[in-house]
Amino acid sequence: MIKVHHLSKQFGEQEVLKDINLTVEEGEVVCIIGPSGSGKSTFLRCINQLETPSGGTVRYNGENLVNNSYDIRKFREEVGMVFQKFNLFPLKTVLENVTLAPVLTKKGSKAEARITGMELLDRVGLAEKADEYPCTLSGGQQQRVAIARALAMHPKALLFDEPTSALDPELVGDVLEVMKSLAKDGMTMIVVTHEMGFARDVADRIIFMADGYIVEEGRPEEIFMAPREDRTRTFLSRVL
Numbered sequence: 001m002i003k004v005h006h007l008s009k010q011f012g013e014q015e016v017l018k019d020i021n022l023t024v025e026e027g028e029v030v031c032i033i034g035p036s037g038s039g040k041s042t043f044l045r046c047i048n049q050l051e052t053p054s055g056g057t058v059r060y061n062g063e064n065l066v067n068n069s070y071d072i073r074k075f076r077e078e079v080g081m082v083f084q085k086f087n088l089f090p091l092k093t094v095l096e097n098v099t100l101a102p103v104l105t106k107k108g109s110k111a112e113a114r115i116t117g118m119e120l121l122d123r124v125g126l127a128e129k130a131d132e133y134p135c136t137l138s139g140g141q142q143q144r145v146a147i148a149r150a151l152a153m154h155p156k157a158l159l160f161d162e163p164t165s166a167l168d169p170e171l172v173g174d175v176l177e178v179m180k181s182l183a184k185d186g187m188t189m190i191v192v193t194h195e196m197g198f199a200r201d202v203a204d205r206i207i208f209m210a211d212g213y214i215v216e217e218g219r220p221e222e223i224f225m226a227p228r229e230d231r232t233r234t235f236l237s238r239v240l
């Protein structure tokens with residue numbers, strides 16, 4: 001579904017991504033782990049072209065997104081992104097946050113969007129907050145609204161960039177539960193995370209990045225129980 005080939009990215013002199021290759025199949029959950037500054041966010045941002053890659057290709061169902069003739073809006077409508085900072089619209093209610101994009105992109109009528117929006121809020125456990133404003137919600141609740149908002153576009157895949165890193169520890173679990181349920185339902189997901197328990201339980205594949213490279217990848221049991229590379233071992237010994 002998503003195929004990254006020889007992807008590189010430089011900021012000035014600094015090479016932040018070096019020859020990244022990754023294929024993600026439909027229904028797969030790929031977790032990306034690695035030290036801070038290793039290029040994980042830049043990698044996700046290069047996938048949906050929030051950053052322009054310096055080299056290489058990113059293909060989505062065969063089409064190269066790193067190509068001026070590709071309309072990136074199409075990709076962003078089909079592949080949602082959830083950020084560390086939830087970026088909800090502060091002057092819109094929770095339900096309006098969820099219905100805004102589908103209405104603007106004419107995915108259906110306003111009434112339909114409201115019905116779907118309420119179903120999605122129910123799914124993330126926040127139906128009773130529909131008419132509240134984001135500032136009255138906890139960080140964990142806001143992040144669950146952000147996930148509902150991404151789901152409102154009926155995405156084919158979702159990219160997550162450390163969705164729980166900005167949350168107080170006691171709020172992390174509810175967000176991870178929502179993500180787990182999405183994974184269980186077969187959503188294709190690329191998740192940058194520091195939550196090793198989540199990665200171990202939910203990922204089909206773990207990617208370990210350091211210094212702009214994919215150092216190692218494998219099934220969770222391989223990476224966590226028997227990492228091949230020293231750098232992976234060192235990183236895991238610090239975070240586990």
Ligand code: ADP
Pocket residue numbers: 011016034035036037038039040041042043
């Ligand atoms: P991670 O998400 O793994 O912590 P990032 O992708 O955020 O890593 O950053 C990788 C490196 O790229 C860091 O050294 C960071 O300072 C640099 N970087 C990221 N974004 C920019 C930017 N817009 N301009 C310049 N340097 C950047």
Ligand code: MG
Pocket residue numbers: 040041042161162
């Ligand atoms: Mg990051």
